Amino acid sequence: MFDRLDPLLHSELRLAVMSVLIGSDEADFVYLRQQTGATAGNLSVQLDKLAAAGYITVEKGFQGKKPRTTCRVTDTGRAAFAAYVESLRSYIGK
């Protein structure tokens, strides 16, 4: 009756991150922090988990002399997000 909810996506912050990335296709750490309002520590941990699952890629580089961490959603991540949203329907209707 109820679909299982992907535990990786069923997390407030990870879901917000995926939402931003799906909308903007690329976002850096600072931007994600602004958009989600998360603490840096929490964001760092959750990005690692999403990357470990292959839902996003995390690229560390520099912009001038400042470090810059750029994230992108993968096809796997996109598919997982779509499936998660679809599963949610069994809980919330429509």
Next chain:
Amino acid sequence: MFDRLDPLLHSELRLAVMSVLIGSDEADFVYLRQQTGATAGNLSVQLDKLAAAGYITVEKGFQGKKPRTTCRVTDTGRAAFAAYVESLRSYIGK
């Protein structure tokens, strides 16, 4: 940008329970177990939490000689569920 998600409802099992109760208005422990597929222990714990929050009422009685635990959603619970679903929109769109 993203609404906070009510942590009491942002739980797979508690959300499923609320979903069942909102649909059927009254459900006993055994029925909830069937519908959600949860273990009895987990269901027991999560019902307690929903009741503690005032989202449901839990009534213990007997049906013949067998104990029977009947749950109902409260107005508070209904409102919280509606708010939760609304908040989810900021994450998943539509």
Next chain:
DNA sequence: TAAACAAGTTTACTTTATAAACCAAATAAA
């Protein structure tokens, strides 16, 4: 009357989430 079953609850353990502390490099202030 002893074994099995039903309906839960409690306990113990594992996993998550999160904040706080920390670090290294760059920039600004004294």
Next chain:
DNA sequence: TTTATTTGGTTTATAAAGTAAACTTGTTTA
């Protein structure tokens, strides 16, 4: 120029959740 301060994070420690397994109480069945 040394000393704060800020930026962009990571690591660590703790609290909260989720869950299974064991337990309880009473009932039915063999």
